[in-house]
Every structure is written in structure tokens, then in C-alpha cells.
Amino acid sequence: MTNSVSVALAVARKDLRSEWRTREIVPALAQFVVLALVIANFGFQIDARNAPAIAPGVLWLALVFAGLVAFGRAFAAEREQSSLEAMLMTPASPVAIFAGKAMAAAILLVGCEVVLLPALTLFFGTPLSLPIVAAVLLATIGMAALGCLFAAMVARVRARELLLPLLTLPLWIPFIVVGGQAVQVAMGAGGSYDQALALLIDFDILFVVLASLASRFVLDE
């Protein structure tokens, strides 16, 4: 049996190397999140008082839609080039393959967040602090696990672009609610940051385990 950790790392490295050479996803996502912030900046009457209340909502909206694109492409590209079957025809564990795909998709989304968070500070004048980065990164882990699971599930369906948000968004709500709360607190609103962060970690553990268990059945036709 092949080593699951080396398989997961090889799959992630392969996806990141392909992205580095083709630059298909990250530049487009970065442009998308900046445009979303520009539109939100003009759409809302932003001032120093309401920025900390509005900015977290805009942040999570941009992140959710960027995530849907990033995770959707993770498996759609494999299906389009018929390479997923070639991977699954090896003795490698489907769970390890899934973990590698989710890891790479999460890193691509982090690449997009590297643009998103400073841009949020620039457009909304909100602080960019470690607690905000930590909350966003923690939410990214669980969102990647769920997003990639559903992306794998709908990859073989024709209406996958429509189905992916329908399936994924309801299950992302805990991350959006708790992550939004953590970012609001980090931006100066009242509430417990530690409690929100602990909840995010709980959700991460729960959904990473569930997605890993389910991925075996989703990938193993």
C-alpha cells in the first residue's frame, strides 16, 4: 500500500505546480476579490464608524465566492482532462488523493486571501491584525474540506456550476457566522474572540473528518 501522506503531498504539489505554470485560478480570483471590494466600497456609504460593521460581511462574501470558484476548479479540471480516473486506478487511497486536492485548493484560496485582506484594509480602513488572519485561515481549512467534497461529488454532473453553491453554501454557514463574528470582534466589536476561534477549530475538526470519510465513497465509483 502506498504511503497516504506522500500521496497527499504529491497530489497537492502537482496541483500547485500546475497552477504556478498556468496561472489559471489565483490571478483571476485576486482580480475578482479586488473588484468585489471596489463595488462594495462604492455601494455602501463607508465611513470610520460603520466600516468595522460592514467590512466583515464584505470580506466573507468575497471569500465565499472566491472559494466556490477555487474548489470547483479543483475537480472540474481533473474530470475535463480525464486524469482523475488515472489517479484512482492506482493503489493510492482515495482519501489521500482527496486530502491532497483539498490542501492545494486551500493554499490557492490563501493566495487569494493574501490579496483580499490588505485590500480590505485599503478600501475600508479596517485594521489588518493577526486575529483576523487567524480566523480567516481557520475558516479556510473547513471550507476547503467541504468545498472539495462537494466539488468532487458534482464534477461529473453537467450542471456542476449551479449545484456546487447549492450544496456547499448551506454547510459553509457555520464558518461564515462564526468567522464573521471573530473578524467583527477583532475589528473592535463586542464579544468573545476566543470562543469564536474555539468554535472555528471545532468546526474544522468535525468537517475535515466528515469530508475525509465521505470522500472515499465519493471518489471510489
Next chain:
Amino acid sequence: MSILIADGLTQWFGHEVALESVDLTVDTGEHMAVLGENGSGKTTLLRILSTAARPTSGRLEIMGLDATRERRRLRHRIGYVAHAPGLYPALSATENLDFFCTLQGIGREQVADTLAFCGLSEMADRPAGQLSRGMQQRLAIARAVLHDPKLLVLDEPDASLGSDGADLLAAVMHKRTVILATHDHALANKLCQRTLVLKRGRSVGTATRLHIVK
């Protein structure tokens, strides 16, 4: 000794039957061709025999193992060339094979030799997406034999191989049990000892070399 025994393999897609009660026995070291018109069920049969798909019903035993239950245990003994090459276009030929070495759990020592064997040494560093269709097919064949499988399942591998394709296939098939789907009766006659003919998902019989009825 039989390496593969299929009994009543049937595959339904919705209300359509793609394969109906196909029985098949393949002996160790035998080369068997699968012939049939488009839509006759060749790809469906080969996907099942390679363990890429599960049949709706029927029994499949490969190397003494139940192929529907022990798929992962069988996969390092089976090489499969599907209809589409299934390569990573941004990765070079070497990187494609390196990646599959990790997935197969084998060392990378044989990558250069396998590329040379398939006539791809000069293309080793070129991205797979920039290779011609024939070269991509050679790379897909290289990937299928990288782990030295005992059973090779080839779905129309000759489709874009070019004039010396038959020689490459003969070399790849040497000392292996092979099931080969093709439209080319002459190639089937040249490379295989026995032929299974499919029509609308049903087996219309097997024939030995030079006895194929068009």
C-alpha cells in the same frame, strides 16, 4: 491457468443496457482483442475488466481475487490505457510519470527507462500539453506499464500512435496478459491470439487468430 474469469457481466446506464451477460475467460499470458462497432460496449467492458467501473451485476475474478471487492489490492497489478490519455498538460512527461510513481508506491528509477522504451526520451522535459496526440498516447502507455503490471487493459491504444505504433504495442504486450479493444481487425490479428466480438453489448462469440468474421 486463467488470470481473469468474468461471469454474466452486465452494465446498465439508467434504462439502457450497455453490456449484457458477457462471459469471458483469459489465460495467463494470453492476448485477447475486443472488437465491435462504436457503442457495442467495448469501453464499458474494458472499464469493468480494469476495475475502473463496477458492473451492475455479474462476477469478475482477477488473479484469484474478487475484482469488485478487492479493487485496490488488484490495481498495482493492472495497467489501464483509457480512451483519453488523462495526463497533466502543465507537467512534463517526466513529471507526469514521477507523480504516478508516488501514487503507485514505487521508486522513480524506471521513469527514464520507461520513457525511452516508449520513444519519449527526447520529449521528457516537454509539457504533456505540448506533445502531439500520438506522443500523449505513448505517455499514457508509459504510465500504464510504469509499475510493471501483469494484466494490461488497452482501450483503442492504436487510435493515434502512428506507423510504428504496432511495434510499440507488441513490445509493451510482451510477457503480459493483455485485453485490447480496437477497430483494427488486422492489428487484432497481428497482436492477439483470440478475439471477442461485441454487438450491442452482447458477446457474439470468440474466435482464434485468423478466424475473425467481419
